[in-house]
Amino acid sequence: MAEISLHRPLPAADVPQWDFDTDVAIVGLGATGACAAIEAAAAGARVMLFERNSGSGGASALSGGEIYVGGNGGTDAQRSAGFNDSTEDFATYLKMAGGPCVDKEKCDAYAQGALAHYNWLKAQGIPYRGNYLPGKHIEPVDDSTLIWSGSEAAAPFCDAAAPAPRGHVIAHVGWGGGRPLVDILEARARDLGADIHCDARAVALIEEDGEIVGLVVRIDNLNRYVRARKGVVLGTGGFAMNEAMRAKYCPETLRLNSPIGDKDDGVGIMLGLGAGGEAIHMEQFFSTCPWTMPEEQAYGVFVNSKGQRFINEDCYHGRVSRAALDQPGDRVYLLLDIAHFSQPLELAGITIAGTGETWEEVEAELEMPAGTLGATMAFYNAHAREGRDPLFDKRAPILTPLDQAPFVALELNFTTSYFSFFTLGGLKTSARGEVLGRDGVPVPGLFAAGRCTSGLPAWGHGYSSGLSLADCTFFGRRAGLSAAMRG
Amino acid sequence: MAEISLHRPLPAADVPQWDFDTDVAIVGLGATGACAAIEAAAAGARVMLFERNSGSGGASALSGGEIYVGGNGGTDAQRSAGFNDSTEDFATYLKMAGGPCVDKEKCDAYAQGALAHYNWLKAQGIPYRGNYLPGKHIEPVDDSTLIWSGSEAAAPFCDAAAPAPRGHVIAHVGWGGGRPLVDILEARARDLGADIHCDARAVALIEEDGEIVGLVVRIDNLNRYVRARKGVVLGTGGFAMNEAMRAKYCPETLRLNSPIGDKDDGVGIMLGLGAGGEAIHMEQFFSTCPWTMPEEQAYGVFVNSKGQRFINEDCYHGRVSRAALDQPGDRVYLLLDIAHFSQPLELAGITIAGTGETWEEVEAELEMPAGTLGATMAFYNAHAREGRDPLFDKRAPILTPLDQAPFVALELNFTTSYFSFFTLGGLKTSARGEVLGRDGVPVPGLFAAGRCTSGLPAWGHGYSSGLSLADCTFFGRRAGLSAAMRG
Numbered sequence: 001m002a003e004i005s006l007h008r009p010l011p012a013a014d015v016p017q018w019d020f021d022t023d024v025a026i027v028g029l030g031a032t033g034a035c036a037a038i039e040a041a042a043a044g045a046r047v048m049l050f051e052r053n054s055g056s057g058g059a060s061a062l063s064g065g066e067i068y069v070g071g072n073g074g075t076d077a078q079r080s081a082g083f084n085d086s087t088e089d090f091a092t093y094l095k096m097a098g099g100p101c102v103d104k105e106k107c108d109a110y111a112q113g114a115l116a117h118y119n120w121l122k123a124q125g126i127p128y129r130g131n132y133l134p135g136k137h138i139e140p141v142d143d144s145t146l147i148w149s150g151s152e153a154a155a156p157f158c159d160a161a162a163p164a165p166r167g168h169v170i171a172h173v174g175w176g177g178g179r180p181l182v183d184i185l186e187a188r189a190r191d192l193g194a195d196i197h198c199d200a201r202a203v204a205l206i207e208e209d210g211e212i213v214g215l216v217v218r219i220d221n222l223n224r225y226v227r228a229r230k231g232v233v234l235g236t237g238g239f240a241m242n243e244a245m246r247a248k249y250c251p252e253t254l255r256l257n258s259p260i261g262d263k264d265d266g267v268g269i270m271l272g273l274g275a276g277g278e279a280i281h282m283e284q285f286f287s288t289c290p291w292t293m294p295e296e297q298a299y300g301v302f303v304n305s306k307g308q309r310f311i312n313e314d315c316y317h318g319r320v321s322r323a324a325l326d327q328p329g330d331r332v333y334l335l336l337d338i339a340h341f342s343q344p345l346e347l348a349g350i351t352i353a354g355t356g357e358t359w360e361e362v363e364a365e366l367e368m369p370a371g372t373l374g375a376t377m378a379f380y381n382a383h384a385r386e387g388r389d390p391l392f393d394k395r396a397p398i399l400t401p402l403d404q405a406p407f408v409a410l411e412l413n414f415t416t417s418y419f420s421f422f423t424l425g426g427l428k429t430s431a432r433g434e435v436l437g438r439d440g441v442p443v444p445g446l447f448a449a450g451r452c453t454s455g456l457p458a459w460g461h462g463y464s465s466g467l468s469l470a471d472c473t474f475f476g477r478r479a480g481l482s483a484a485m486r487g
Numbered sequence: 488m489a490e491i492s493l494h495r496p497l498p499a500a501d502v503p504q505w506d507f508d509t510d511v512a513i514v515g516l517g518a519t520g521a522c523a524a525i526e527a528a529a530a531g532a533r534v535m536l537f538e539r540n541s542g543s544g545g546a547s548a549l550s551g552g553e554i555y556v557g558g559n560g561g562t563d564a565q566r567s568a569g570f571n572d573s574t575e576d577f578a579t580y581l582k583m584a585g586g587p588c589v590d591k592e593k594c595d596a597y598a599q600g601a602l603a604h605y606n607w608l609k610a611q612g613i614p615y616r617g618n619y620l621p622g623k624h625i626e627p628v629d630d631s632t633l634i635w636s637g638s639e640a641a642a643p644f645c646d647a648a649a650p651a652p653r654g655h656v657i658a659h660v661g662w663g664g665g666r667p668l669v670d671i672l673e674a675r676a677r678d679l680g681a682d683i684h685c686d687a688r689a690v691a692l693i694e695e696d697g698e699i700v701g702l703v704v705r706i707d708n709l710n711r712y713v714r715a716r717k718g719v720v721l722g723t724g725g726f727a728m729n730e731a732m733r734a735k736y737c738p739e740t741l742r743l744n745s746p747i748g749d750k751d752d753g754v755g756i757m758l759g760l761g762a763g764g765e766a767i768h769m770e771q772f773f774s775t776c777p778w779t780m781p782e783e784q785a786y787g788v789f790v791n792s793k794g795q796r797f798i799n800e801d802c803y804h805g806r807v808s809r810a811a812l813d814q815p816g817d818r819v820y821l822l823l824d825i826a827h828f829s830q831p832l833e834l835a836g837i838t839i840a841g842t843g844e845t846w847e848e849v850e851a852e853l854e855m856p857a858g859t860l861g862a863t864m865a866f867y868n869a870h871a872r873e874g875r876d877p878l879f880d881k882r883a884p885i886l887t888p889l890d891q892a893p894f895v896a897l898e899l900n901f902t903t904s905y906f907s908f909f910t911l912g913g914l915k916t917s918a919r920g921e922v923l924g925r926d927g928v929p930v931p932g933l934f935a936a937g938r939c940t941s942g943l944p945a946w947g948h949g950y951s952s953g954l955s956l957a958d959c960t961f962f963g964r965r966a967g968l969s970a971a972m973r974g
Contacts (some may be wrong), residue, residue: 006927100739246681248915251588278760306878309793369878
């Protein structure tokens with residue numbers, strides 16, 4: 001009998017017995033798996049779902065439960081806040097956010113379908129209060145629905161697409177709305193008859209005549225063989241928690257110490273590759289250090305270790321953080337005046353590196369040569385007073401002079417500060433959720449969505465909060481439906 | 488019968504007849520294939536080599552014929568020029584040059600074996616004049632042997648490893664020493680009995696019981712079946728000429744218009760992936776715009792579109808060019824004073840974007856805000872006069888004030904200037920030249936080297952001239968030998 005391996009499917013001829021028989025087998029019970037299960041079951045398929053942990057959640061449950069939604073004239077929350085978000089603007093933003101890694105077909109599909117998807121989420125029971133919370137927020141701390149969660153209002157995005165807030169957050173007081181989001185979706189999947197098995201870890205796919213026809217799962221220390229007559233859906237997340245995979249595929253993350261993930265060890269990517277799929281943009285990752293909290297700090301200016309600015313700081317905090325990681329050296333500085341300073345979050349590991357009555361004193365405390373940071377801030381302040389940022393096109397109200405002494409430089413250190421991250425690369429899939437082979441042809445019987453694929457959030461520098469859950473839920477549904485409709 | 492495909496090996500059971508029978512079949516007759524053929528034949532194996540073009544060459548023949556060699560106290564050319572290059576310094580440099588993508592095992596193997604490899608190349612008939620040509624050269628225009636071909640003498644490399652020139656160029660008057668290099672290696676392979684077939688394009692591998700046992704080649708519009716009893720060696724180059732692969736795997740190159748390559752369409756990478764291999768660091772690429780010619784221009788200062796410097800310009804021209812491509816916008820500027828200006832190479836597509844009697848006038852001509860470029864140059868010149876570059880640690884003699892009016896800004900435009908490039912990502916191989924599967928285990932019977940693999944030149948920002956031919960020739964030999972010694 002062939003070996004059980006993540007790296008190559010087991011031939012069906014080597015299956016000793018079929019322990020389970022279903023139409024659609026789903027791996028992983030985060031938002032992706034739950035949405036795939038709901039759609040497959042609603043389409044009439046028998047659905048079994050296997051989760052390696054003792055309960056649902058995955059990385060989705062660690063999130064804020066925020067989903068990036070817009071287009072089609074806007075959601076109820078957008079419209080009542082005065083934003084008539086067009087599909088074209090929404091698609092344009094999504095494509096810019098994908099940068100060089102963009103999958104335009106997925107962007108168009110989502111831009112067209114996002115409003116209906118939002119209504120579907122509500123129909124599953126996800127509650128939204130419906131109100132708009134202006135300002136810069138990582139997540140609402142109350143139960144507000146709609147926030148600015150990306151770089152929509154910042155250059156260069158705002159020059160190409162009319163900006164609108166698009167982060168839609170489940171009604172939930174405090175951070176961590178991802179947990180109830182998954183709970184609601186799981187309950188819905190169960191109501192529709194999905195047969196959920198926890199403590200069941202996928203260890204191999206099963207193939208027959210070039211088609212994926214099942215799955216081997218490890219339950220109670222035994223291999224159990226799952227026949228999946230219509231297909232297998234992978235919803236297993238990225239590989240932030242797998243250091244060997246990070247070293248091989250995404251080595252820039254090795255200097256960061258705060259992966260966001262549950263058991264995200266890339267198992268779905270490995271299974272998909274072994275079945276003839278391919279992985280793309282594996283070097284891409286999201287990262288952020290929570291520098292916009294407290295909120296005053298969002299008005300700060302970033303410089304690198306040479307005292308140079310490098311981005312318009314009014315864009316998404318994760319875009320700023322990701323650009324910070326491209327700078328020479330091992331740290332960047334967030335410059336604030338007394339009007340915009342509060343103690344940083346303890347969690348953030350952001351320290352005070354220098355202070356002074358003038359920017360030149362701060363420069364000297366940081367041991368930067370005279371004429372660097374001081375000159376940068378003189379130039380910035382002179383133009384900010386005129387309401388302009390000729391270098392990076394930062395805009396009001398975030399653009400404001402920092403000229404009330406004393407001054408401070410906070411240090412965001414790539415190794416010791418809290419630079420959270422997760423991976424964005426993964427299996428190449430069609431907009432229908434099919435895993436594509438290297439020849440561009442779907443691997444028959446194999447589907448995937450979420451962070452085990454390269455999807456809407458394809459490019460670290462273009463990430464916006466809610467893009468990943470949008471991708472998980474929208475393409476998770478499609479993957480489940482594509483499997484259920486097969487053959 | 489199964490389909491003939493790059494993406495999956497043909498089962499041996501479907502082979503209608505074996506048209507050729509050999510021990511080692513090699514795909515591609517560039518430096519990699521020739522070296523693999525020489526070693527395999529010298530080890531007593533029957534060798535057949537298949538080249539899709541009508542003659543030898545590949546991208547190797549388009550190169551300068553420069554090989555990066557050092558360590559072990561230095562080559563004859565190094566020692567007679569006063570450089571006693573230690574293996575440790577050489578290995579340290581190679582590892583820094585690999586950046587986050589480094590394969591330390593390959594670096595150590597090459598650092599230890601490079602001197603013997605150089606002597607082997609001479610024994611194959613490659614002529615070296617043996618002299619040292621100081622200064623900054625892309626390639627010697629005479630027949631000199633030894634040049635500085637990387638960032639050895641520049642920060643941060645020179646702080647970690649004692650610098651030495653390591654670019655060893657075949658004796659050949661003028662550029663283009665790659666052509667005679669391949670010719671000599673090809674002749675040597677023929678002398679040893681390698682059976683070379685041109686106009687023979689590889690279209691599939693053949694497998695039996697999980698081993699690669701042959702190759703399908705297209706000759707005279709017919710499929711011909713090659714039995715390779717010991718193994719197949721891929722030496723097919725990168726994918727610079729395959730726009731679809733670039734879009735999928737290395738999309739940052741899409742804005743560049745000058746690929747360096749012959750038929751480099753990634754066929755070997757596809758064959759290897761289909762056989763269970765894996766591709767790594769596919770987003771990495773080498774790029775350069777020939778800005779150090781004429782030589783005076785090497786003394787210039789680079790600024791991005793914000794008027795900021797971004798690198799110590801005394802490092803390798805390709806490292807500067809690659810960092811330029813990371814800057815915001817679509818161009819960078821090379822600043823020169825009259826003492827260091829000559830007309831740029833016409834080939835380079837470098838234009839004059841601004842001139843002035845002061846740097847402030849140049850700044851205004853480039854429509855940069857007052858206090859940007861002018862301040863950058865005032866700061867640079869003040870420190871250069873003291874022999875220091877406190878920002879990027881550029882060093883004398885390249886560090887020199889640019890203060891003799893008139894001044895000029897040359898534009899290096901990412902789209903319209905000649906930013907040549909080739910890809911660096913490829914199959915993951917062992918230091919013995921075996922193609923590794925995703926589980927880290929060699930794919931039995933499959934070997935590869937050169938730019939269809941990720942090797943010594945793994946990271947675009949660390950490239951040094953001669954690293955790729957070093958990789959092709961050294962690991963090409965190992966791949967051929969590993970195949971010949973098998974089973």
